[in-house]
Amino acid sequence: MIWRESFSEKPEWKAVVKKTYQLKEHFVAVNGKEISLFEGKGIISNAPFITDGGTLEDFGNHIRTMPKRKSIILLKLRRRIEINPEIKYALDEENFSFYLDLRKGKETVWKEDIKSKTRNQVRKAEKSNFETKIGGAELLDDFFKVISEAWRDLGTPTHSKNFYRNILKELDGNGTFNSRLIVLYLNGEPASGACVIFNDEVIHHPYAATLRKYNKLSLNNGLYWRIIEFAADSKISFFDFGRSRKSQGTFDFKKSWGAKEIPLYYYYFNVKKLQNMEDSAVAKTLISVWKKLPLALTNFVGPFVIRKVLK
Known part of the structure; x- marks a missing residue:
């Protein structure tokens, strides 16, 4: 890797997230070690509101266990890892930094x-x-x-x-x-x-x-x-x-x-198939509508939308 540290892994960034959005923080055991994840609507992420979640080097090159939850767990990584075939997940490899x-x-x-x-x-x-x-x-x-x-x-x-x-x-x-x-x-x-x-x-x-x-x-x-x-x-x-x-x-x-x-690897756990909503007809319609809204309204509503999406 070019650099090892990501600010998403630091307590300062977690403080920004918690103070602004009051997101619920989960301490999830992966390979016997704890990882901090934040929960939005239906998704739990290791790097909320940013695109790079670091490397999680401490977990080694394999994920052997992942807690089963109703919510989707999203790990955004700058490296590929091996996943236990018994774990249900989908991998998005279309993103690059x-x-x-x-x-x-x-x-x-x-x-x-x-x-x-x-x-x-x-x-x-x-x-x-x-x-x-x-x-x-x-x-x-x-x-x-x-x-x-x-x-x-x-x-x-x-x-x-x-x-x-x-x-x-x-x-x-x-x-x-x-x-x-x-x-x-x-x-x-x-x-x-x-x-x-x-x-x-x-x-x-x-x-x-x-x-x-x-x-x-x-x-x-x-x-x-x-x-x-x-x-x-x-x-x-x-x-x-x-x-x-x-x-x-x-x-x-x-x-x-x-x-x-730099390839980015987005691992979605507790799903079998990815659904790219960003390029969907619904997303394109919402984008078109948003562009026409008064600025005061988008400034007020925007943070509520972001908190729910949590990607």
């Missing part, structure tokens, strides 16, 4: 890894003369203004402002991981932003967005380059671009930055 090696420095990454088209889009964004601010809770209102509107326009519910506030509070550098907000401004108005979580090894940007009206300025590319600059200047070794499926346009976008694929 991506990483960019920053150890050679941002100048080398710019020249050797990032494709020329993407470099041109970064230059285009910089011609708009956006301003960059990096900080904490003082940027929260501006960050939330961007991500709530941008995700609504994508048909995706966003977390509450309190969720992001708890990230900044709990992942504050006193533990293993730290967090910051990076916000880009045009004419004094917030236009693009990311919530980044990082340690000395890796930086993640699990929550990021750019307002739709600025897409023509390639501002999203400007945001990604600012994240890379921040990470490289902070001597962070890798940038984790997050999850995409091969059928998604973001898959090719991340590869255009020179990012390399």
Whole structure:
């Protein structure tokens, strides 16, 4: 593996989840060792609201026992494991994360890894003369203004402002991981932003967005380059671009930055067959409806939807 630790395995992240959503925590015995899982509606997950659940190295390469429950148990892993054939499960191998090696420095990454088209889009964004601010809770209102509107326009519910506030509070550098907000401004108005979580090894940007009206300025590319600059200047070794499926346009976008694929293995226990609801007709209809809802309504309802889905 590129890096061993995942912030999803840390008590700080669990505190964020419990404080924001009051999810029920289960301590489940797997191979005679306890694992912490959080329960939503009909599903229990080791990595709620994020895409990478780490490696669970302590369990070895096999899962010999898994508690039988009515709820689905979802383990999101960065490695393949062997499962006792008597255990009922289904495996989703369609998800990938991506990483960019920053150890050679941002100048080398710019020249050797990032494709020329993407470099041109970064230059285009910089011609708009956006301003960059990096900080904490003082940027929260501006960050939330961007991500709530941008995700609504994508048909995706966003977390509450309190969720992001708890990230900044709990992942504050006193533990293993730290967090910051990076916000880009045009004419004094917030236009693009990311919530980044990082340690000395890796930086993640699990929550990021750019307002739709600025897409023509390639501002999203400007945001990604600012994240890379921040990470490289902070001597962070890798940038984790997050999850995409091969059928998604973001898959090719991340590869255009020179990012390399990391397979993700999603093990669903207590089911025999996967049902991909994300690409279903019902999901597409709900996305279309969500895009048309007033922002105040989606900001209010979104956290309730996210809590129920828990993926």
